[in-house]
Amino acid sequence: xxxxxxxxxxxxxxxxxxxxxxxxxxxxxxxxxxxxxxxxxxxxxxxxxxxxxxxxxxxxxxxxxxxxxxxxxxxxxxxxxxxxxxxxxxxxxxxxxxxxxxxxxxxxxxxxxxxxxxxxxxxxxxxxxxxxxxxxxxxxxxxxxxxxxxxxxxxxxxxxxxxxxxxxxxxxxxxxxxxxxxxxxxxxxxxxxxxxxxxxxxxxxxxxxxxxxxxxxxxxxxxxxxxxxxxxxxxxxxxxxxxxxxxxxxxxxxxxxxxxxxxxxxxxxxxxxxxxxxxxxxxxxxxxxxxxxxxxxxxxxxxxxxxxxxxxxxxxxxxxxxxxxxxxxxxxxxxxxxxxxxxxxxxxxxxxxxxxxxxxxxxxxxxx
Numbered sequence: 001x002x003x004x005x006x007x008x009x010x011x012x013x014x015x016x017x018x019x020x021x022x023x024x025x026x027x028x029x030x031x032x033x034x035x036x037x038x039x040x041x042x043x044x045x046x047x048x049x050x051x052x053x054x055x056x057x058x059x060x061x062x063x064x065x066x067x068x069x070x071x072x073x074x075x076x077x078x079x080x081x082x083x084x085x086x087x088x089x090x091x092x093x094x095x096x097x098x099x100x101x102x103x104x105x106x107x108x109x110x111x112x113x114x115x116x117x118x119x120x121x122x123x124x125x126x127x128x129x130x131x132x133x134x135x136x137x138x139x140x141x142x143x144x145x146x147x148x149x150x151x152x153x154x155x156x157x158x159x160x161x162x163x164x165x166x167x168x169x170x171x172x173x174x175x176x177x178x179x180x181x182x183x184x185x186x187x188x189x190x191x192x193x194x195x196x197x198x199x200x201x202x203x204x205x206x207x208x209x210x211x212x213x214x215x216x217x218x219x220x221x222x223x224x225x226x227x228x229x230x231x232x233x234x235x236x237x238x239x240x241x242x243x244x245x246x247x248x249x250x251x252x253x254x255x256x257x258x259x260x261x262x263x264x265x266x267x268x269x270x271x272x273x274x275x276x277x278x279x280x281x282x283x284x285x286x287x288x289x290x291x292x293x294x295x296x297x298x299x300x301x302x303x304x305x306x307x308x309x310x311x312x313x314x315x316x317x318x319x320x321x322x323x324x325x326x327x328x329x330x331x332x333x334x335x336x337x338x339x340x341x342x343x344x345x346x347x348x349x350x351x352x353x354x355x356x357x358x359x360x361x362x363x364x365x366x367x368x
Contacts, residue, residue, distance in 0.1 A: 004092060021126050023238075029317070030168050030202060030222055031089065031168040031170070031202050031204045033204070033228050033229030033230050034229040035229065035333055036062045037365065037368055038316065039206075040206050040208075040334045041362070042062050042063065043091060043093075043170055043172040043206050044172075044174070044208060044358060044361060044365070045059070045061060046067075046083055046091055046093050046172060047093055047120040047172055047173065047174045047177065047208060047358070048061045048174075048358045049061070049062070049067070049081070049093075050079070050093060050095045050174075050177070056358075057358065058291035059362075060362075062083070064086075065083040065084060065085045065089075065091055066083060066084060067081055067083050068084055069081065069157060070082075071150075074149040074150070074153060074241060075145055075146050076142065076145060076146055076149075076150070076308070076312075077102045077103040077106070078094075078095060078103075078146045078149055078150055078180070078248055079095040080093060080094050080095060081093040081095075082157055082161075082257065084161070084166065085215075088165055088167075089166070089168045089169075090158075090166045090168065090169050091169070091170045091171075091172055092154060092170065093172050093173070093177075094150065094171070094172065094177035094178075094181055094184070095176075096178075097176040100155065101275050102311050103176070105142070105304065105307055105308065105311070106142035106143065106145065106146060106176070106212075107142060107244075107245075108141075108142070108300065109141050109142035109145075109244075109300065109301075109304045109305065109307070109308055110140055110141070110142065110237060110296075110300045110324075110326075111141045111142065111297055111300045111301030112138035112141065112214065112320060112321040112324065113138060113139060113141045113144060113318050113320060114132040114135070114137070114138055114321050115132040115137035115138055115139050115217075115221070116129065116130045116132060116133075116215065116250055116263075117129065117318070119144065119145065119148055119318060120314070120315065121148055121312060121314070121315055122250040122312065122314040122315070123150070123314050125148075127148035127151070127152075129148070129187055130187070130190045130191070130194065131183060131186035131187055131190060131218065131221070132186065132190070132217070132218055132221035133190075134217045134220070134221050136255075136337050137215065137217040137218040137220075137221050138214055138215045138218060138323055139183060139213055139214035139215075139218055140213055140214060140245070141301070141305075141318070141320070142308075143176070143180050143183055143213065145252030145312075146176075146180050146184060147183040147184050147187060150180065150184060151184065154184075158201070162201070167201050167202060168201075168202045168204075169201060169202065169203050169204075170203075170204050171184055171188075171203055171204070171206070172205075173207060173208065174197050174208040174210075174358070175208070175209050175210065175211070175241055176210050176211075177208075177210075177235065178207035178209060178210025178211070179207070179210050179211050181205055181206075181210065182205075182213040182214075182329060182330065183204040183214075183229060184271055185222075185226065186218075186221070188201070189225045189226070194317045203230070204230050204231070205226065205230065205330075206234065207232065207233040207234070207330060208233075208361065209234070209235060209361065210233050210242060211234065211241055211242060211243075211244045211245060212242070212243075212244065212247070212326040212327055213326075214326065215253070215321075215325045215326065216325060216327045219328070219330075222327065222329045222330055223330060223331070226331075229331070231322040231331065232330060232331050232332075233330045233331070234333040234335065234365075235332060236335045236337060236355050236356070236360055236361055237334055237336050237337045238337035238341070238345070238347075238355040239355040239356050239360070240352070240355070240356070241356050245300075245326050247325055247326040248289055248292050248293045248296060248325060249289065250289040250293050250323075250325070251286055251289075252290070252322065252323065253289075253323055253325040263353070292324075293322070297320055297322070297324065300324075302333065313352075335364035335368055336364070337355070339363060341360075341363065345359075345360050345363070
């Protein structure tokens with residue numbers, strides 16, 4: 001164990017000892033599945049504390065949890081906080097996008113990579129990850145890099161807390177933090193399946209205002225592994241962030257058994273005149289999406305991968321997955337923006353973050 005981890009373990013012991021009286025007064029109960037409005041609101045308050053200072057001092061503070069750790073800025077300007085409660089629950093709170101250029105680079109580095117594999121981030125850091133059993137599943141490259149660096153810092157802290165009796169963990173992230181929360185959750189749950197992480201841990205995930213983390217087959221895997229009410233994405237219907245990144249669906253993105261798989265062979269069997277008409281019609285639909293997909297991969301993968309190398313010089317650009325079919329994942333809790341909402345939070349092209357801010361989400365959550 002590193003010296004820093006030993007120090008953290010001592011700090012945890014002192015803090016937990018200080019909470020002993022409250023633990024005796026609190027009824028210890030494990031995390032329960034299902035969406036809980038009060039539970040999410042408390043986690044949203046925690047997420048609002050991710051900044052170095054509050055942009056709005058009127059934002060309410062969490063009531064049940066106390067922050068015991070904040071990581072350094074790691075990866076592509078990523079950071080996480082650790083909060084604990086008197087009834088032996090913990091929160092892994094992942095920071096959202098910052099004002100730093102590298103943080104935005106992480107978002108735009110949106111080429112897809114397979115949801116199972118290895119990333120070489122430096123000569124002494126290779127991240128073996130397994131986010132899905134499905135070979136067709138793929139995820140966002142930039143957020144996977146963030147997941148790698150965060151995982152390396154999070155797991156020793158989880159181990160220290162487990163020794164102090166903490167096994168119930170919420171994973172919470174707003175915006176970029178929510179996208180990373182998808183991948184981190186998948187990584188931990190699949191590690192448990194493979195016997196690489198204790199099954200004593202319970203994870204419940206709240207992604208808030210999260211963009212789309214990967215393709216449809218990753219979404220299927222995520223929803224299967226968290227079924228029963230263990231993961232949610234809470235979105236404001238007026239917020240543009242959950243609509244990103246751009247999605248392009250091509251004939252390559254369907255399951256193998258589909259009517260497009262043998263379309264060209266079928267067309268070749270048709271009579272000449274009919275064949276020419278069918279071929280023209282099919283190509284007019286098929287080629288533009290494949291061309292757009294190729295262009296997106298070049299710009300968001302090859303070009304931006306080169307920029308990532310400026311921040312992570314030893315990063316080895318992986319082989320990208322041939323798709324850009326991003327889709328939302330997990331059970332969606334939609335906070336619907338109605339006329340009353342728009343009177344308080346009107347659309348303004350000059351204020352693109354209006355519907356993404358914590359104030360908007362907290363307002364709609366009250367009415368949910």
